[in-house]
Amino acid sequence: MEKNNKYSIIIPTYNERLNIGLLVYLIFKHLRELDFEVIIVDDGSPDGTQDMVKQLQQLYGEERILLRARPSKLGLGTAYCHGLKHASGDFVIIMDADLSHHPKYLPSFIRKQKETGANIVTGTRYVKSGGVHGWNLMRKLTSRGANVLAQTFLWPGVSDLTGSFRLYKKSVLEDVINSVVSKGYVFQMEMIVRASRKGYHIEEVPITFVDRVYGTSKLGGSEIVEYLKGLIYLLFTT
């Protein structure tokens, strides 16, 4: 009989006290019968995110919910590295804590991986039955422009480069993450481009993206400059 895979879900948090509770409930609701663990990497949130996680640990069990906190805000890329060190699964899923990534899509990531044997399954917002809610025209324009630029110059082979809802085979994530140097927004793009260049098998599943319900969106104007710098950087290094 086929060995049952274990999944480690890594969620970086900063001031997501309410969201993390809701998210964990929804993860358990949608992955009921699977073998999985949730690894929460909290960067010293002052809002009591860690207290909430401790309460969730009592509710769901400390072996299912792991709190791996760091003392201060150290960035997204290193948060995944940190969580990865503590991951015991065969596959690692990364997602955002702000409920823009809905756990109801987790089964489709896992199914897609099983069907295709892919190394990476990435969620895409830009296909049929995927989509975005809560973006104004400017945000859509920026997103489309960024996407066309990247598709024209990088030929990445995936339709959504900056999405951060992904499933990785653990060894693949370990391999790719070590060669990635970008921070913040560009990090996700560099991850998928490098993985694609290394010849890993990447599949896509449609996801919907509902922009932050609670809290404020973290995208600013300087992101565009960062994105363009990242694009040029990837042109020369991958």
Add this chain to the structure above:
Amino acid sequence: MKHILKILGLLVAVSAVWIGLLEASIVPSSHAWLLPVYLIVSLGCYGFLMVGVGLMFFPTCPQEAQLLHKDIAEAKEFLKKKGLDVGLD
């Protein structure tokens, strides 16, 4: 191979064809000189077209927001019942 080299290679190939056209004078040379301009203009048009089409058919999901609110209410209800503090939206 670095990706920039692939793109440069493509550019070199295109230039070679262009120079070939200039030398062989298959098309009138006044036209041939303008070919790179046409190429750049059509690339620009392609870009704008792609952005425009992308915007027109931007997939949106207003129903997902409603479903999410329902899920949030359900999650809050559950956590509250278990004695977790989920006040303060």
